[in-house]
Amino acid sequence: MTIAVIVGICILLLILAFVAPRLSRGPERATHRAFGTGGRAAGKAPGPLGRLLSKPFFTSSKAAGKSASAGRRGRDKLPM
Numbered sequence: 450m451t452i453a454v455i456v457g458i459c460i461l462l463l464i465l466a467f468v469a470p471r472l473s474r475g476p477e478r479a480t481h482r483a484f485g486t487g488g489r490a491a492g493k494a495p496g497p498l499g500r501l502l503s504k505p506f507f508t509s510s511k512a513a514g515k516s517a518s519a520g521r522r523g524r525d526k527l528p529m
Contacts, residue, residue: 455509459516466520477517484510 458480466473488506492499 455512459513462513462517463520466517467524470521470524473517473520477514480513481510484513 462473462477462480465476484506488503488510491502491506494502
């Protein structure tokens, strides 16, 4: 379920970045903020458990950023 939500966010950011590159920055920042908050909260667990629990949040944030940047790159390559 969680993976499906993250994939959905990535696809939504990809499409939004392709259609409206400048307007996609706000939703991208919001997802980074949400994943960052979750990662920081999970990172408060003691020791290696904190790193283990926070890793999915940061990798999801990185995937969302790559998806949005891929949409913007695709839009830049269009012959217009």
